[in-house]
Amino acid sequence: MWGSDREPHIAQTHREAPTRVPETEPRTGARSAAPAVELIDVTKVFPGVVANDSVNLLVERGEIHAVVGENGAGKSTLMKILFGMQAPDEGTIRVGGQETGFASPKEAIAAGIGMVHQHFMLADNLTVVENIVLGFEPTRGPRLDFVKARAKITELADVHGLPIDPDVLVETLAVGERQRVEILKVLYRGAEILILDEPTAVLVPQEVEELFRNLHSLRDEGVTIIFISHKLDEVLAIADRITVMRGGKTVATVDPRDVDAHQLAELMVGSELPTPETRESTVTDQVELEVEGVGVRAGERWALRNISFVIRRGEVVGIAGVEGNGQSELIEALIGVRQADEGRIELGGLDITGWGTRERLENGLGIIPEDRHRQALLLSSPLWENAMLGHQSLEPFVDGPWIQREGARERTQTIVDAFDVRTPGVDTLAIALSGGNQQKLIVGREMVSEPRMLIAAHPTRGIDVGAQAAVWEQLRNARALGLAVLLISADLEELIGLSDTLRVIYRGRLVADLDPATVTPEELGSYMTGVRQEVTE
Amino acid sequence: MNGRLRSLGTVLAAPAAALVFALVVGSIALSVVGVNPLFAYSEMLEFSASANSFVSIFNRAVPLYISAIAVAIGFKMLLFNIGVEGQYLLAGLVAAAVGAQLTLWAPLHIVVMLVVAVVVGAVWAGIAGILKTWRGVHEVVSTIMLNFIAFSVVAFLLKNYFRDDPASLNLATKPLPLSGRFPSLNPVLEFFGLEPASGFELRGYLLVAVLLGVLYYILVWRTRFGFDLRASGLNADAALFSGVKPKRMVVLTMLISGGFAGLVGMGQVTGFFYGYTQDFPRFLGFDGIAVALLGRNHPVGMGLGALIIGFLRRSSQILDLRGVPREVTVIIEGVVVLAVVVAYEVVNRRVQAAEVKAAAEATQRPGGVAEAA
Amino acid sequence: MSTARDVAEQIPPDRGRPLPDLLHDRRLRLLLLASAVLLLGGVVARATSAQELTSSGTFGAAFRFAMPVMLAGLGGLYAERSGVINIGLEGMMIAGTWFGAWGGWQFGPWYGVLFGVLGGALFGLIHAIATVTFAVDHIVSGVAINALALGGMRFLSTVVYDNVPGAGVTQSPRTAPIDTLSIPFLSGGDLFGWRSPDMLGWIEDRSWVFLSDAAAVVSGVTKGVSWLTLVALALVPLSWWLLWRTPWGLRLRSCGENPYAAESLGVNVLRMKYYAVVTSGGLAGLGGAYLVLVQAGIYREAQTAGRGFIGLAAMLFGNYQPTGVLGGAALFGFADALRIRQTSAVHALLLLVGILLAMFALWTVYRLQLQRGLAIAAFAVGFILWFALTDDVPPEFVPMTPYVVTLLVLSLASQRLRMPAADGLRYRKGEAV
Numbered sequence A: 001m002w003g004s005d006r007e008p009h010i011a012q013t014h015r016e017a018p019t020r021v022p023e024t025e026p027r028t029g030a031r032s033a034a035p036a037v038e039l040i041d042v043t044k045v046f047p048g049v050v051a052n053d054s055v056n057l058l059v060e061r062g063e064i065h066a067v068v069g070e071n072g073a074g075k076s077t078l079m080k081i082l083f084g085m086q087a088p089d090e091g092t093i094r095v096g097g098q099e100t101g102f103a104s105p106k107e108a109i110a111a112g113i114g115m116v117h118q119h120f121m122l123a124d125n126l127t128v129v130e131n132i133v134l135g136f137e138p139t140r141g142p143r144l145d146f147v148k149a150r151a152k153i154t155e156l157a158d159v160h161g162l163p164i165d166p167d168v169l170v171e172t173l174a175v176g177e178r179q180r181v182e183i184l185k186v187l188y189r190g191a192e193i194l195i196l197d198e199p200t201a202v203l204v205p206q207e208v209e210e211l212f213r214n215l216h217s218l219r220d221e222g223v224t225i226i227f228i229s230h231k232l233d234e235v236l237a238i239a240d241r242i243t244v245m246r247g248g249k250t251v252a253t254v255d256p257r258d259v260d261a262h263q264l265a266e267l268m269v270g271s272e273l274p275t276p277e278t279r280e281s282t283v284t285d286q287v288e289l290e291v292e293g294v295g296v297r298a299g300e301r302w303a304l305r306n307i308s309f310v311i312r313r314g315e316v317v318g319i320a321g322v323e324g325n326g327q328s329e330l331i332e333a334l335i336g337v338r339q340a341d342e343g344r345i346e347l348g349g350l351d352i353t354g355w356g357t358r359e360r361l362e363n364g365l366g367i368i369p370e371d372r373h374r375q376a377l378l379l380s381s382p383l384w385e386n387a388m389l390g391h392q393s394l395e396p397f398v399d400g401p402w403i404q405r406e407g408a409r410e411r412t413q414t415i416v417d418a419f420d421v422r423t424p425g426v427d428t429l430a431i432a433l434s435g436g437n438q439q440k441l442i443v444g445r446e447m448v449s450e451p452r453m454l455i456a457a458h459p460t461r462g463i464d465v466g467a468q469a470a471v472w473e474q475l476r477n478a479r480a481l482g483l484a485v486l487l488i489s490a491d492l493e494e495l496i497g498l499s500d501t502l503r504v505i506y507r508g509r510l511v512a513d514l515d516p517a518t519v520t521p522e523e524l525g526s527y528m529t530g531v532r533q534e535v536t537e
Numbered sequence B: 001m002n003g004r005l006r007s008l009g010t011v012l013a014a015p016a017a018a019l020v021f022a023l024v025v026g027s028i029a030l031s032v033v034g035v036n037p038l039f040a041y042s043e044m045l046e047f048s049a050s051a052n053s054f055v056s057i058f059n060r061a062v063p064l065y066i067s068a069i070a071v072a073i074g075f076k077m078l079l080f081n082i083g084v085e086g087q088y089l090l091a092g093l094v095a096a097a098v099g100a101q102l103t104l105w106a107p108l109h110i111v112v113m114l115v116v117a118v119v120v121g122a123v124w125a126g127i128a129g130i131l132k133t134w135r136g137v138h139e140v141v142s143t144i145m146l147n148f149i150a151f152s153v154v155a156f157l158l159k160n161y162f163r164d165d166p167a168s169l170n171l172a173t174k175p176l177p178l179s180g181r182f183p184s185l186n187p188v189l190e191f192f193g194l195e196p197a198s199g200f201e202l203r204g205y206l207l208v209a210v211l212l213g214v215l216y217y218i219l220v221w222r223t224r225f226g227f228d229l230r231a232s233g234l235n236a237d238a239a240l241f242s243g244v245k246p247k248r249m250v251v252l253t254m255l256i257s258g259g260f261a262g263l264v265g266m267g268q269v270t271g272f273f274y275g276y277t278q279d280f281p282r283f284l285g286f287d288g289i290a291v292a293l294l295g296r297n298h299p300v301g302m303g304l305g306a307l308i309i310g311f312l313r314r315s316s317q318i319l320d321l322r323g324v325p326r327e328v329t330v331i332i333e334g335v336v337v338l339a340v341v342v343a344y345e346v347v348n349r350r351v352q353a354a355e356v357k358a359a360a361e362a363t364q365r366p367g368g369v370a371e372a373a
Numbered sequence C: 001m002s003t004a005r006d007v008a009e010q011i012p013p014d015r016g017r018p019l020p021d022l023l024h025d026r027r028l029r030l031l032l033l034a035s036a037v038l039l040l041g042g043v044v045a046r047a048t049s050a051q052e053l054t055s056s057g058t059f060g061a062a063f064r065f066a067m068p069v070m071l072a073g074l075g076g077l078y079a080e081r082s083g084v085i086n087i088g089l090e091g092m093m094i095a096g097t098w099f100g101a102w103g104g105w106q107f108g109p110w111y112g113v114l115f116g117v118l119g120g121a122l123f124g125l126i127h128a129i130a131t132v133t134f135a136v137d138h139i140v141s142g143v144a145i146n147a148l149a150l151g152g153m154r155f156l157s158t159v160v161y162d163n164v165p166g167a168g169v170t171q172s173p174r175t176a177p178i179d180t181l182s183i184p185f186l187s188g189g190d191l192f193g194w195r196s197p198d199m200l201g202w203i204e205d206r207s208w209v210f211l212s213d214a215a216a217v218v219s220g221v222t223k224g225v226s227w228l229t230l231v232a233l234a235l236v237p238l239s240w241w242l243l244w245r246t247p248w249g250l251r252l253r254s255c256g257e258n259p260y261a262a263e264s265l266g267v268n269v270l271r272m273k274y275y276a277v278v279t280s281g282g283l284a285g286l287g288g289a290y291l292v293l294v295q296a297g298i299y300r301e302a303q304t305a306g307r308g309f310i311g312l313a314a315m316l317f318g319n320y321q322p323t324g325v326l327g328g329a330a331l332f333g334f335a336d337a338l339r340i341r342q343t344s345a346v347h348a349l350l351l352l353v354g355i356l357l358a359m360f361a362l363w364t365v366y367r368l369q370l371q372r373g374l375a376i377a378a379f380a381v382g383f384i385l386w387f388a389l390t391d392d393v394p395p396e397f398v399p400m401t402p403y404v405v406t407l408l409v410l411s412l413a414s415q416r417l418r419m420p421a422a423d424g425l426r427y428r429k430g431e432a433v
């Protein structure tokens, strides 16, 4: 039946996986000298964007080859093309010297390619086993053979030092464990070429080190690894060779021993990378936001407990934490999308604990939500309606119950001009803008209304360096004018660079209070993973 | 601006293509039963080109249009009120019963009846709104169940409480007094030289429908409430983060939708049956869904959609006389609705892609994208 | 490394008292609950002399009435597990009734079954084309499908039944029935031509509280059961096995949970969704055919009377699990059967529902959810008063029994739904972020 055509292959991977000796592999044995992957003049055009413009990439067997480039440079697109998820418009792909063109990931997997995606590709409501074997199930008759699957996974986990419980639902896993599942998925299919798209974005420094150790041992077993990143020091630390992408083109392939981070940055964006430095402190002694003992329930558990902190005018308080430790709940409790189950919140001296979101927004709370597309935009609506969003009860967007189209358009034009949103006009649909420009619009709409307190969640995630620098600049300026900011970010450099005070959130509690002037990312990482605790209760 | 015009063109192309497709399917169906489709279609057109048909088409379109508005207002926030059917029947019955008991200055009499209809419709729809917000019951299921319950309640009330003459077999409310009857628009028609035969009265309720269309437009596109409503439909999470209270929105929208629904049958109550009888038309609620889909929740689009359906229904009458199964128009209706939904989706994608492209070109004018910042 | 989720402390029991240890096993809990309801039902039936409340005849009818709903619910289950909401079940069921009747009339009942399935599957295919290929909003497409099915079947009737005696635009000729079966010894079935004793019937006749009622339940499902019922019932475990124990099922479910993950592992998501939605239509069509061939013996327009939607409700009640769908359908079938069997039983049902609600309210209060408990108690009082202050249910209200029960059950049960994560979301190949 439906499983049968895959069975021989499963059997094969069973044999191969534990001992990985590239020379004896039947599939590529004859051509072991050929490069693992060759991409020649690959071009891919999306409406309005040339994501890949005659890209050339050559990856030798058994090396860790890094591909760097800023957000939007076309790295993910290139890898999806190699993996058969996107069809190239032009170009040649060779794997192991053989010309191929994968029509689907299935074919790429069959050719020994595996990919760990930038955003985890996991089904929360399925178990680890189910996630791993999906599409490649061992069978006994028509049945899925869970016993065999479990044994195989446990074995792979042992061999590669990736411990995991195969029978739990993925939704119960932490970020690091999820990544392990992703890597196991690839190993389970017996991949010889492993693509990792920005695997470190969600990890703390300690986890990054662990990942690098795993990657090194995989390479030593003969696996070819393509490592995508935009973090230069990481790339320099792990790669055997580095290819730099910029604006959809490959601009150079270099040896990490021959370059330093500055030179790489120069290749990547044509200049130094912007850094999120804040200058002198602007912290005042007027408290803008006071949070006291806030707790939020999630079903039978506490997602957030005993949260207390204050933010003063002109102060940026940064919250560091591994994703899923209560940041979302904190944001939601602060803007009133979710009511705190205990504790008190005061904004500008007013007790806002029981208020709804709209009242809070009307009273000077601003929000840059963590997920731009999901929480901050109406993608199929024009910009002027997006500029209204969150301010639809305020002038100049409305007059009493009536929408003021002219006022809204003018205000939007102001935002577009002042915040350098690149758009043909205010009637353009939000979906038509690049991520950076969308984010500038969101930042702009919050700033223009001059909030007293801004919650900025991942304000520069996934946007190009130009937009990133602009957003940082805006945050600094507003802070200088007395804005209180709560900054939540996964980018530790951003946190350290912009914050006046740093708190770490771990398992729904604030576990550390650190000085950004002296703290290192490694130190931060050990608090974020609970290795160190400085409980303040 | 040029782009806007172009996209308007593509938007209009969708229903046109769907209509053609439906006519083709209809032709196939007709051919299968051995009828020349051209013959059938030309008969239908010819039959419709008369004053009588004009009146009939508009009279049919009016309740469909109001029903479509009731559905569309929910659709706008992805709230599916499939219960217009039950809401308008119940509202029509109660309003007719109340109206029969009153004697008032004519305009006021009618207004009172309409208000009663609005309230009854809103209350009945509100049950679904509350079940959704309070107990998480999906409104598609609950409104359908409420339809069947409404049928029972209507039968019960009509038989036991609102019946005019307990002796007669005919179940009907007491006829409305003259002050509760909506005047016909035939004098206006005559002014324009159209003279429909007796029995063909263009119901004055048409004006109410037009008014409701305007009201719908203003409410949805020109008010803060409308913005919240549309935002909730386009992106519920973003709406939530912008301060919309989803539960309040659901209940409110259900109430408004039900209020509109209550008015669906009032044209017949005040302008044709002068009361509520067993022959009261059914299925207007479900037809409204089709019209809302056809007109894409747009006040003008739905008006056209209602007229198209009205035309199909009126002109199908001639088919029987010519020995052609009139049910072919039912097929055309069904197909056109489905086809138009698909066509809109395709066009929408096109328009968005064009927009993305335009934006990219416009922003790339001088130099590159990322360079200057 | 862990997140807040797996290690965060348990909330202390100020939220509600925990369950007694005995009740922790879910199956045991359900069994106890069912027995308690049956016991109570027996008592109420005797107290109000509405014997039909717990007679084998009622249970047998309940069972027959439950099947179409269950089949539609199973259909919904396949579609939604693959991520496609199927509001078009009603339309697919309508197609099933028409084609089932036509096939049954032309070629015999089992062909009717086949044609019913095919008719439903055809409309499933249309739904799949609209939602999967063209990414039309699932509910919008479903609504359109319902309209199309209604119109299409009427047209077919005018064409096919034009000159057929006893048939017309709104109904088909009568169809031959499907054979039935009674289990020997238990329910007095024939064994090689010899009529075996009817043990359950004997127990039922004794009118022992609970014992006779339990016998009536078993008798209802073992006496005079249509073979098609057995087929339908077999589909419950079969669906479970297919969806949770085979690669096909895993792939199908993965499409409903995270289609992009499935896609990235080489699963052909579009094809899986097509399989699921067409299967969904086929099952709903089978439900329609059942309605015609087992229940009514004839096709009538609007015969489904919202059963497709009730199937959807049964699926929600059953929390997207096959056995749950069966349970939800059984409740509906029972309410439907009562209204047919005996009007006074519907009146007794008021009391039963009132008492059950009151007990539920007590339970809620015991678990320290006061507000909810009070709300439920208000309903309980309402039902009991209605029972006490009237002698019977007005005949106009009897037909609405199943719909009220459905609403009631949904509003009491639909809180802890675990819907597939990508259910109803638009999926386009290659658009993963």
Ligand SMILES: Nc1ncnc2c1ncn2[C@@H]1O[C@H](COP(=O)(O)OP(=O)(O)O)[C@@H](O)[C@H]1O
Binding pocket: A046, A047, A049, A050, A051, A069, A070, A071, A072, A073, A074, A075, A076, A077, A078, A434, A435, C430, C431
């Ligand atoms: N499916 C898609 N449709 C349209 N544009 C896309 C799509 N995927 C990527 N792009 C665009 O292609 C460009 C390159 O994106 P990507 O490959 O994700 O960059 P990177 O991974 O280097 O950050 C971006 O401008 C992005 O907006």
Ligand SMILES: [Mg+2]
Binding pocket: A075, A076, A077, A118, A197, A198
């Ligand atoms: Mg990327």
